[in-house]
Amino acid sequence: MHDLMLLLFIFVIAIFLGVELIQKVPSQLHTPLMSGSNAISGITIVGALAAVHSDNSGFAIFLGLLAVIFATINVVGGYMVTDRMLGMFKTGKKD
Numbered sequence: 001m002h003d004l005m006l007l008l009f010i011f012v013i014a015i016f017l018g019v020e021l022i023q024k025v026p027s028q029l030h031t032p033l034m035s036g037s038n039a040i041s042g043i044t045i046v047g048a049l050a051a052v053h054s055d056n057s058g059f060a061i062f063l064g065l066l067a068v069i070f071a072t073i074n075v076v077g078g079y080m081v082t083d084r085m086l087g088m089f090k091t092g093k094k095d
Contacts, residue, residue: 034085038078044071 025033048071052064 034078034082038075038082041071041075041078045075 045068048064048067051067052061055061055064
């Protein structure tokens with residue numbers, strides 16, 4: 001029970017810290033930061049694959065597979081949004 005409370009406390013602190021950091025970022029930096037955070041999200045895929053490989057129980061494999069799917073959607077969608085946002089800053093004619 002003590003470990004669960006500690007993990008919950010760390011999770012809540014991380015939420016507050018994340019909100020504070022995002023609110024302080026100027027709008028000009030959102031696109032580069034989003035691109036960097038997408039690269040970091042790729043680490044989630046590696047962690048999820050390691051979690052799937054580490055345990056042979058059905059529930060662990062299911063959760064790991066779900067984590068891989070959601071992390072992949074997050075990374076691909078993030079890069080698509082970043083590419084579209086960067087495309088808005090291009091000047092000149094489109095071929």
